[in-house]
Amino acid sequence: MTSVDEPARPNGRIRDAVRTKAEILDVATQEFARVGYAGARVDDIAARTRTTKRMIYYYFGGKEQLFTAVLERSYGVIREAEQSLDVEHLDPVAAIRRLAELTFDHHERHPDFIRLVSIENIHEAEHIASSEMLGRIGSPALDVIRRILASGQESGLFTADVDAVDLHAMISSFCFFRVANRHTFGALFGRDLVDPAQREHYRTMLGDMVIAYLTADRATD
Amino acid sequence: MTSVDEPARPNGRIRDAVRTKAEILDVATQEFARVGYAGARVDDIAARTRTTKRMIYYYFGGKEQLFTAVLERSYGVIREAEQSLDVEHLDPVAAIRRLAELTFDHHERHPDFIRLVSIENIHEAEHIASSEMLGRIGSPALDVIRRILASGQESGLFTADVDAVDLHAMISSFCFFRVANRHTFGALFGRDLVDPAQREHYRTMLGDMVIAYLTADRATD
DNA sequence: TAGCTAACGTACTGGTTCGTACATTAGTCA
DNA sequence: TGACTAATGTACGAACCAGTACGTTAGCTA
Incomplete structure (x- = not known):
């Protein structure tokens, strides 16, 4: 998964708050739309991003606020x-x-x-x-x-x-x-x-x- | 909760398959409509009937089939x-x-x-x-x-x-x-x-x- | 280049939730 | 009236799931 845009890192760990946040929102939008609020799983959303569940709570605070952010966007x-x-x-x-x-x-x-x-x-x-x-x-x-x-x-x-x-x-x-x-x-x-x-x-x-x-x-x- | 229609029993246990099934359907309809399929809780539905969760599985087989039965009715x-x-x-x-x-x-x-x-x-x-x-x-x-x-x-x-x-x-x-x-x-x-x-x-x-x-x-x- | 902090990862927890094994009884019918 | 079965209740398990404690590091800046 090494591309020109994202050069390989020793650890593969890249820091980009904007991208991470946007990626969470993208995946969350798909998941919430697909299975509803109650049907969506925070773990599943995280798994489909390049980051972890921790980041969802770091940036959005919780499942509820994530859904609100999805709606707002x-x-x-x-x-x-x-x-x-x-x-x-x-x-x-x-x-x-x-x-x-x-x-x-x-x-x-x-x-x-x-x-x-x-x-x-x-x-x-x-x-x-x-x-x-x-x-x-x-x-x-x-x-x-x-x-x-x-x-x-x-x-x-x-x-x-x-x-x-x-x-x-x-x-x-x-x-x-x-x-x-x-x-x-x-x-x-x-x-x-x-x-x-x-x-x-x-x-x-x-x-x-x-x-x-x-x-x-x-x-x- | 003793009424004329439902005389008191030593145990309070009354058997009426039709009524039990209909009561489950009534409550399930309300709950599914209120919070969606994934949001609804089988335990909550059971708690709001005069019977137990066991009966939902006995009569309908599972949450999914219960929802289908609600739709059908x-x-x-x-x-x-x-x-x-x-x-x-x-x-x-x-x-x-x-x-x-x-x-x-x-x-x-x-x-x-x-x-x-x-x-x-x-x-x-x-x-x-x-x-x-x-x-x-x-x-x-x-x-x-x-x-x-x-x-x-x-x-x-x-x-x-x-x-x-x-x-x-x-x-x-x-x-x-x-x-x-x-x-x-x-x-x-x-x-x-x-x-x-x-x-x-x-x-x-x-x-x-x-x-x-x-x-x-x-x-x- | 040292140190600081925003950004990130891991591992876990406590409560929830669907489903079931097992026990019991009401009502019916031979 | 005794036995049979449909109907019912209790208690529990295993998986799931939102959320968090704690540790780590990339990248900037003094």
Whole structure:
């Protein structure tokens, strides 16, 4: 295991606090996502890193804090992704559809994150609640939705009585369910919601749904 | 703890296989839903029944089989509920809206079931896969949707290219997300999706969304 | 280059947890 | 009413698992 980047040491022991910490977080993210908080084993996480269990306690304090750190980093990643959203140059309908598609893509690309969120919900969001950072993380996506919605409502394209948080919930629920409930849905109904061949179909379906809702003539019903 | 139903015994020991088994299932359902499969403790489940851990192994064989039995009974309950669906006397639009509302109500009334499904998805539906019963449980709701959809498409009310399984996924995703992700969503966005005061709002939103999707003129976009 | 400390490793512990061996009894039926 | 068996209880073991006491060393800096 001697590479150019990591020259051999007499002892093989290398000191790199940043790398060690990051490696623990990487492995812990995989393990927690794979088997849940209670199902994960601190020993197993340590065994899959190049360091020892001792270091987990040294850097994070304990299993609980490690899980919180995993959540914090995972949420940080999506916040960053949301910050690079660039849809406001489009007209409101296209902008919302594009935003929905980006949400769709992001969920699909980060199944581990979806699993962590499911797990955190089983724990009633207790780690989020006790995290300084996650309490004030906000959501750039929400701001984007708010602005598009306002512009669409002003121009009369969208029905007036829609709220950004609710629309975000609507979009997220479809994207989240598709990934999170993939297994039970597949087992019960014989259809793989994440089948690559069906990807475009569901991506379009999401956009159609959201736009139909936003542009519907509510008086019709 | 002496009641009319259960007269005192010299030893307090009563034999009732059916009751014992049902009581274990009740408690196990609560515990598994509360803390997940790995988080649940066989000893704790036993302690909360009027019998002992020995009986769990006697009747179910082990923790894994107990969890499967919990899932089987839980899915059985919704299948029964679905069988009593009675919406086909309504016109297609009203029928779909009513069906969505009943799905909405059912999810809200059975948060433990939602949690069990989330947990089973973390385990990649392995218990469903290995269950004889759950493999062929089917879904009466799906048949209902299929018939309403066919009638609505025939009369030209609904867009033609919609599939029953997909529509079921759409309705379920909204209902499921609202309950399952209540905690993280609340913690991050400060809005309780299950707030009773907002119940009618979200119930209407779901119906509006589904109907808008089904009746939209897809060519507009 | 001596010494200091952040970074790391080893080995262990105490409590937990699934599962079982063995003993007992309630209720039934010949 | 005696015997048989399904149903139940007790006590324990072996593996597991989060966390820690204690010792070591790499790399920096005075």
